[in-house]
Every structure is written in structure tokens, then in C-alpha cells.
Amino acid sequence: MTSIVEVVLTGPPAAVVAIVRILLNQRLIASAQIADVRSSYWWSGSIESAKEARATMRTRTEVVPELLEVANREHPYEVPGIIVLPVIDGNVDYLQWVRNETSPSVT
Template sequence: MAAHLIVSTTTDSEESARELAAKAVEASLGACAQIVGPITSVYRWEGEVHTDPEWRVEIKTAQDRVAALVDLLKANHGYDVPEIIATPIEGGSTEYLDWVITETR
């Protein structure tokens, strides 16, 4: 697995997105987080197709912090089954990626 990842989740409000982002950074489980939104999500839930506005939270982290970050997001998320996806970062600025490691210690 890559040494650096982006962990993404979506939520139903900007306030909730800000809270998740802040908790992740305050706990040193993410070096930084960006909030994107509103976006439109189309999904099936309990047999019905829904279309709703959501806000995406993208958290940059180190591989060894992903499990704890996922646990934190699940514990603080308002959804029954939140989207939580980890995507490897395959390259980039060495200085930035070093900073991600430093900030997640």
C-alpha cells in the first residue's frame, strides 16, 4: 500500500463536513482536509434511488493512520453507512508528502 493516502467521505451538510475535517486534523489522523461542495449524489438506499446534495471531505494522511481515521469518521458520522474510501497517492511533492507524515505523528 502507498505511504500516503486521501481518505474521502461525504456528508449531508457543510457544518458536518467541517466538524469531521476538524476532528481528523485535531487528532493528528490527517495533515489537512479539503471540503468540496455542495455536490449532487445519486444513490440507492433501502431500495429507492435518491438524489441529494452532499459535501465531500478529502483528508490527506499516512498509511499507518488510515485505520484510526476510519474509526474516527465512523464514530462521528451521521450516516448509518458512511462512504469512507482510501485512495493511494502515487506521487507528488516530496516536501508536501513529508509534511503529511510529520503532521500525522
Template structure:
């Protein structure tokens, strides 16, 4: 799975569509968040959109490449984490909907 933030809904949707169109993820969930973080020594507060991608670990390098090309931020938040135990049928669906090895 991958966790990405985007500055607004339109950017998040564009990134999600680009990743899914390339079959690098089976699903993308988008939702608004309020972020408080440090940047260049200062505290920043902003509204953003989170994108959570359901994907396979081996597709993460390509997914990250697509996000980096489309993301307007200097250092975009792109974090991946392993998918724990899940429903077998759900994992099969992710396999079926993403580009094959």
C-alpha cells in the first residue's frame, strides 16, 4: 500500500487516475485532511488530500515515479507500508486489476 498527500482534490484525483490508468494500483481512496508539519524550520498548517493506493509491493517503484512526475511539491509525501493479512479474494482482486509481473 502507498500513502500520498496532495495539495488539493483536483491534484489528488489526477494522480490517482494516472496511477490507476497505468494499472499500478487497483484502488485509490481520497479524503481531505488537515496537516500540521515542519518545513524549512517553520511550522506549517494546511488542508490537503490523502491518497491511499492498494497495490503490490513490486509496483511501488513505478507508482512512486508516476506520483513524483505529477506532484507539484518539492518533496511530496510518498510513504509505503506492507499490507498485512487480508481477505484472499481482496488480494486476488488487487492482483487481477494491476499490471502483471
């Protein structure tokens, strides 16, 4: 296991772009990649469909609680879809770069 995670956030495209920007500005993530997706999901007893964006963001494990707080506050949905995947290995220079760009000393 490394001390790095990939946080995946989905939602309306404009909102996802705005939240990514806020998280970058607050040094809560080092980078984000946004892709267009077609989502389907259960909501209030029926299956809904929507064009959404999926952001995959890299940060340190310790930062996740604060990231979740900010993202939940900024997200337009009642229940924002945010999950955290563990990163178990990678390019060591890149993993160190993620740490550097999200460390308190930089903010």
C-alpha cells in the first residue's frame, strides 16, 4: 500500500469541473482527470439516466476527510457519488510528486 489514493467523483459536468478546481486550489488534490460518462442509477424507486463527468483525482490518504467535506459541500446532489480507491504501487517519483503537491508546506 502507498499513502496515495485515487478519489473518484461523479456528477454534472460543470459541477465536477468547478469542484476539481476548488480541490486543486486548496491543495487537496495534486491532479485530476475528467472523462465524459453516461450514468444510470436508482433514485427514489426508479432508474434514472444522466450525462455526467467522472473525475479521477490523486491525493494523500490523510487528506481524504477534508476533501470529502469540501466536495460534499460544493456538490449539487443530495448524495454526492464519491469513492476512494487504494493505490498499491506506481512510479515512485510520481507518488512523491503527489505528496509534495498536497503537503501542508506547499499550501
